[in-house]
Amino acid sequence: MNSSTLAFIGGGNMAGALIGGLIQAGSAASSILVIEPQAAQRESLRQRFGVRVYEGAVAELGEAEAVVWAVKPQSFAEAAVACAPHFGAALHISVMAGVRCAAIARRAGARRIVRAMPNTPALIGQGIAGLYASPQATADDRARAERLLNPTGQWLWVEQEAQLDAVTALSGSGPAYVFYLLEAMIDAGTRMGLPAESAKRLALGTFSGAAALAAQSPLSPAQLREQVTSKGGTTAAALDVLAEHGVAQTFGAALQAAANRAAELGEQLN
């Protein structure tokens, strides 16, 4: 038995990002196995990383020292029924939105559980993830989860499981809000007469530059915004329109809707 085997249940986007990171960081492809029903996904993982791929639950799952749940929350119940009989005393790490430790314990027979909420910049090693450990998880389990997430970017721990719903709403879904704003700014720039490629470069450069400035500056985002905003100038004209339309409140409501949905997904599976 290979005691360091890592088993992924689900071999989609998130699993691909995590596996790619592990391989780059020096994990042996032969120590990683993936259960993935879609043939094209299996073939892609096998070709890209050389990992062991299986269409459905197999006895080899019993080798796994850690199991990573990377199916959609809606597929978890079915996958757990198939895989649970094969698991040994593994650490279970889940990236599924909403699915609670209690449900993972009950349906997968897991005891030591770490939940992680990554985001898609993990695909290029620039993600940020929130992590939560169940009380039964050991310091070694936490370290193992950190090693899994390390190659995908940054991570931080939260103390309460419910806080993961806020992490999901903020940074898990967050890249979609950034892309939404990028789309809107590129469209507006193009409509005002810029070539689409130039509008895209300007918008992307603005996002990455502003994010880097906010990360490095001792000033708060509000102070940095004020630095851009000359009295009676162009920025003030734009921010007035955003305030008039309640954009900050709309963002608040949008994130709350995402957190509510995470809670709902969790309740459906308890």
Ligand SMILES: NC(=O)C1=CN([C@@H]2O[C@H](COP(=O)(O)OP(=O)(O)OC[C@H]3O[C@@H](n4cnc5c(N)ncnc54)[C@H](O)[C@@H]3O)[C@@H](O)[C@H]2O)C=CC1
């Ligand atoms: N996409 C994102 O931005 C993020 C996703 N997540 C979470 O990660 C999880 C996976 O998301 P993605 O990778 O984006 O989805 P995905 O759809 O790319 O991957 C899920 C994979 O699970 C496979 N699958 C379905 N039923 C299965 C079963 N019974 N056994 C084994 N595999 C099965 C599917 O064929 C698919 O390849 C979700 O629970 C999601 O909440 C977390 C953070 C960010």
Ligand SMILES: O=C(O)[C@@H]1CCC=N1
């Ligand atoms: O939209 C979703 O449900 C997943 C979780 C966070 C990002 N994507």
